[in-house]
Amino acid sequence: MLNQQALYYGKVKSGIRQLFEIGREKKRIFGEENVFDFSLGNPSVPPPEEVKAAFLDALETQAPLSLHGYTTAPGDNECRDAIAKDFTERYGEEFTRWNFYMTCGATAAIISCLKAFVTGPESEVVVLAPYFPEYRTFIDSCGAKTIVVPPDFESFQINLAALEDKLTVNTRCVIINTPNNPTGVIYTRENLEGMAEILRAKSKEFGHPIYVISDEPYRELVYGDCELPFIPRIYNNTIICYSFSKCLSIPGDRIGYMCAPSCMDDVDDVMAATAGAARCFAYVCAPAIMQQVIKRCAAVRPDLAPYEFNRALIYEGLTKIGYECVYPDGAFYLFIKAPNGNSKLFSAMAQDENLLIVPADEFGCPGYLRVSYCVDADMIESSLPVFQKVFERCKNR
Amino acid sequence: MLNQQALYYGKVKSGIRQLFEIGREKKRIFGEENVFDFSLGNPSVPPPEEVKAAFLDALETQAPLSLHGYTTAPGDNECRDAIAKDFTERYGEEFTRWNFYMTCGATAAIISCLKAFVTGPESEVVVLAPYFPEYRTFIDSCGAKTIVVPPDFESFQINLAALEDKLTVNTRCVIINTPNNPTGVIYTRENLEGMAEILRAKSKEFGHPIYVISDEPYRELVYGDCELPFIPRIYNNTIICYSFSKCLSIPGDRIGYMCAPSCMDDVDDVMAATAGAARCFAYVCAPAIMQQVIKRCAAVRPDLAPYEFNRALIYEGLTKIGYECVYPDGAFYLFIKAPNGNSKLFSAMAQDENLLIVPADEFGCPGYLRVSYCVDADMIESSLPVFQKVFERCKNR
Numbered sequence: 001m002l003n004q005q006a007l008y009y010g011k012v013k014s015g016i017r018q019l020f021e022i023g024r025e026k027k028r029i030f031g032e033e034n035v036f037d038f039s040l041g042n043p044s045v046p047p048p049e050e051v052k053a054a055f056l057d058a059l060e061t062q063a064p065l066s067l068h069g070y071t072t073a074p075g076d077n078e079c080r081d082a083i084a085k086d087f088t089e090r091y092g093e094e095f096t097r098w099n100f101y102m103t104c105g106a107t108a109a110i111i112s113c114l115k116a117f118v119t120g121p122e123s124e125v126v127v128l129a130p131y132f133p134e135y136r137t138f139i140d141s142c143g144a145k146t147i148v149v150p151p152d153f154e155s156f157q158i159n160l161a162a163l164e165d166k167l168t169v170n171t172r173c174v175i176i177n178t179p180n181n182p183t184g185v186i187y188t189r190e191n192l193e194g195m196a197e198i199l200r201a202k203s204k205e206f207g208h209p210i211y212v213i214s215d216e217p218y219r220e221l222v223y224g225d226c227e228l229p230f231i232p233r234i235y236n237n238t239i240i241c242y243s244f245s246k247c248l249s250i251p252g253d254r255i256g257y258m259c260a261p262s263c264m265d266d267v268d269d270v271m272a273a274t275a276g277a278a279r280c281f282a283y284v285c286a287p288a289i290m291q292q293v294i295k296r297c298a299a300v301r302p303d304l305a306p307y308e309f310n311r312a313l314i315y316e317g318l319t320k321i322g323y324e325c326v327y328p329d330g331a332f333y334l335f336i337k338a339p340n341g342n343s344k345l346f347s348a349m350a351q352d353e354n355l356l357i358v359p360a361d362e363f364g365c366p367g368y369l370r371v372s373y374c375v376d377a378d379m380i381e382s383s384l385p386v387f388q389k390v391f392e393r394c395k396n397r
Numbered sequence: 398m399l400n401q402q403a404l405y406y407g408k409v410k411s412g413i414r415q416l417f418e419i420g421r422e423k424k425r426i427f428g429e430e431n432v433f434d435f436s437l438g439n440p441s442v443p444p445p446e447e448v449k450a451a452f453l454d455a456l457e458t459q460a461p462l463s464l465h466g467y468t469t470a471p472g473d474n475e476c477r478d479a480i481a482k483d484f485t486e487r488y489g490e491e492f493t494r495w496n497f498y499m500t501c502g503a504t505a506a507i508i509s510c511l512k513a514f515v516t517g518p519e520s521e522v523v524v525l526a527p528y529f530p531e532y533r534t535f536i537d538s539c540g541a542k543t544i545v546v547p548p549d550f551e552s553f554q555i556n557l558a559a560l561e562d563k564l565t566v567n568t569r570c571v572i573i574n575t576p577n578n579p580t581g582v583i584y585t586r587e588n589l590e591g592m593a594e595i596l597r598a599k600s601k602e603f604g605h606p607i608y609v610i611s612d613e614p615y616r617e618l619v620y621g622d623c624e625l626p627f628i629p630r631i632y633n634n635t636i637i638c639y640s641f642s643k644c645l646s647i648p649g650d651r652i653g654y655m656c657a658p659s660c661m662d663d664v665d666d667v668m669a670a671t672a673g674a675a676r677c678f679a680y681v682c683a684p685a686i687m688q689q690v691i692k693r694c695a696a697v698r699p700d701l702a703p704y705e706f707n708r709a710l711i712y713e714g715l716t717k718i719g720y721e722c723v724y725p726d727g728a729f730y731l732f733i734k735a736p737n738g739n740s741k742l743f744s745a746m747a748q749d750e751n752l753l754i755v756p757a758d759e760f761g762c763p764g765y766l767r768v769s770y771c772v773d774a775d776m777i778e779s780s781l782p783v784f785q786k787v788f789e790r791c792k793n794r
Contacts, residue, residue, distance in 0.1 A: 001569070001605040002666055003514065005677065006671070007666060008673060009674075010671070010674070011669050042466055046462055047461050055456055059453065065646065068647040068648070104684075105681060107681050117400065118400055119398060141677035208398040209398070249462065250465040250685075251466060252465050252686070252688075253686055254683075254684050277407070280535070282505050282535055284501075285649060287651045288647075289649070289650055289686075291649075
């Protein structure tokens, strides 16, 4: 007699995790250098040197009881002040510590928002395919329905007509993720303005706000001069869920935040409900020493050069072979079309050659695959002939 | 349109938290030295020196990408091995990494167990008064009913007759906490054996196991030669929820574990369900750097001398004045009876004298108060005349 939902999520592993474990086994058998593992979104660029310096400074200069003690639930004041200052400088608006609530990474922020916005089993949460598969776990765990908006296969921007079509009186919120995992696409200002217009009209029609949960772990991973619009200024009822995982290459350390901008409708109630949700999930506070690290690193940016180098290498390499690839402006993923149209079969064929790429079926986008290029450039180089071989085998079948 | 449960828990603060905030305000007005704050259970003994050494060693010797990278969801293998080794040495049984699942403190462990054990709105979770008030929040958040077993006011051991009386076919689990917050009492072997006998009989009668969630953050805070029985050996269907918060004085850093001993019925399913629950709550993994610290400190024990000194000081001081006190064998709390029988009124009268003690009403035990003696011994000394004054004012009313 156990909870069936919990049992299910404990027994059914994610496809990414399964592939990762296959990779580990293959490396053991064939040797590290003979396996081309593009399965995980783990940063491959070491943390900026400021991170270690921040740990050492905190450990050497702060009284241990306060350094390792509970913070308030929303988080250390100076940590939130540092983030607010960075926001104010970048986005030209007034943010204060009151807008921020520190969390154990973006996932803790997302589930706290979901719980706050879901009002009962009729509640619907809209996700835009292709989407991060764990969204479905979190929505399910909050007792709501996941509503999938199909992709715009031309641009992988938000499919506005399809979005409008999926909104109902039960829609509580829409999760967006830009730069996007798994496509690397950045939603344009025009596209986001289109979304905002639809959401405003529907909120009015239904008589309650439709919130946007903006999942932004890749915010600092934007290449070239591509614009990453600041969503709350386009749509006020946006709550930002952020993680320092990708920006500072510290995904295991679990530190991020929720940011509810003051321009939100009922911002005080939204903040109370998201805080109450975090309390209900027993989060207590975000790791205290990590808050001290972030206090010192809130304005530190990652070294993008290695990712940008990889992006060119893999994009050019694969398009030259003949793969259809979505051009990525951010994050560290390349989204490719299965040359045979069947992503699971293609992934299995690649696996036979020790090439590990994730079919996007569980991202809600069958026929495509995700290539994580947060890897050594050398591995990309040596994988290209393998990509070529699988491509040809695939065409000849 | 927001989730009413989340909104409630975001707006209604715990009594402890409210008193703590009153204390902060009083300190601002009257000066630190004139406020006697016994409200919070924050360790007052600095972390053992091994903690800082462990941080520094991890930062200096480990490759940053692996140090700060995701661990698997159950946790770093070497960290779990270190804890398993400590268990095997202490409890004389075979524990391996497979029995442990690292969590963000005991609260994350408890809520993951609750979710795993609760099967629907009819589910009942039994707590033993006086109990940690947040249990109620977590049970409520998992959609179950909280069933309170009244105290045995003589001994503050488990009230076995009352426990038996409260068990029904809907009982899913019982949360126990020994050494106890707020009484400092340690349940005796005999008492626990009595509990086990009842639970075994009722499990059989109802045709499904009644699990024990053993919340053990105070396990290492045991004074003198008092025995702390190892619960799984007395009742096999026990899952241990542990936190290093109190033992290593690092409550803010959020690190603990669930331990499901191999002797549990259906241990594989229990572990899958608790892991699935942690996934549903978006925990991802326990903070990676903290797992590295624990790998190095799994067998480190706290310096109990300051707490033991405080215990004698406050227990003797208050009983001499005339307070009725429960003798504490562990943790860092003293449980006292309100001399006027009304704990809220007594707490308010104490507050007027800048003496902050928590009425145990929200612990399910009105008429009593909790005095947290994890404070400076000097503050205890200088608080005694104030305790005397409030006691006399109280008797003369």
